[in-house]
Amino acid sequence: MLFVDCLREVESKRVHDPFDETMKKNGKCVLVQGPIIVGVGPSGLAVAACLKERVPSVIVERAKCIASLWKSKASDRLHLHLSKKLCELPLMPFPAKFPTYPTKEHFVDYLDAYVSKFGLEPQFNQNKKVSLPMITLLDHGE
Numbered sequence: 001m002l003f004v005d006c007l008r009e010v011e012s013k014r015v016h017d018p019f020d021e022t023m024k025k026n027g028k029c030v031l032v033q034g035p036i037i038v039g040v041g042p043s044g045l046a047v048a049a050c051l052k053e054r055v056p057s058v059i060v061e062r063a064k065c066i067a068s069l070w071k072s073k074a075s076d077r078l079h080l081h082l083s084k085k086l087c088e089l090p091l092m093p094f095p096a097k098f099p100t101y102p103t104k105e106h107f108v109d110y111l112d113a114y115v116s117k118f119g120l121e122p123q124f125n126q127n128k129k130v131s132l133p134m135i136t137l138l139d140h141g142e
């Protein structure tokens, strides 16, 4: 099933859903056209970049920056413990000048450059729960 057909099916289910109406009245429900990426650590960034050209998505992050684990929790002396070839995100290799085992600073710079390159625009300070229509969409798996 095409992605657009999935969205149409989700939308037609939603308009007949009394629960959805209640949630909207309470201001707790927002309809989003497309996937929601929860969290912008390296995994969320990779998914967002791969979707960027073809599928509109919304990116939410509960912290106030990307890669919060690396920026605010990891020690400054940390290096990647796997070689850079194994740690790079899709569509953008590490710069050739980086050492085989990049430092935390290298990795954070790389992730910031990744966001710029793909024009990713996460919404920060958002602690989201994924709603039922998203699960319906993913269940199709076609």
Ligand SMILES: Cc1cc2nc3c(=O)[nH]c(=O)nc-3n(C[C@H](O)[C@H](O)[C@H](O)COP(=O)(O)OP(=O)(O)OC[C@H]3O[C@@H](n4cnc5c(N)ncnc54)[C@H](O)[C@@H]3O)c2cc1C
Pocket: 038, 039, 040, 041, 042, 043, 044, 060, 061, 062, 063, 066, 067, 068, 069, 070, 074, 078, 079, 080, 081, 082, 086, 087, 126, 127, 128, 129
């Ligand atoms: C010390 C250390 C060293 C590591 N070294 C390497 C290495 O050398 N090579 C390697 O490949 N991997 C390494 N890893 C493992 C892994 O690559 C990293 O942990 C990486 O940051 C995981 O990325 P992630 O995006 O899956 O998760 P995270 O970096 O944890 O990102 C998840 C994000 O989601 C956000 N979030 C969570 N719940 C919600 C919610 N409900 N709403 C909104 N936002 C939410 C969080 O705030 C966070 O920013 C290391 C991990 C650690 C801890």
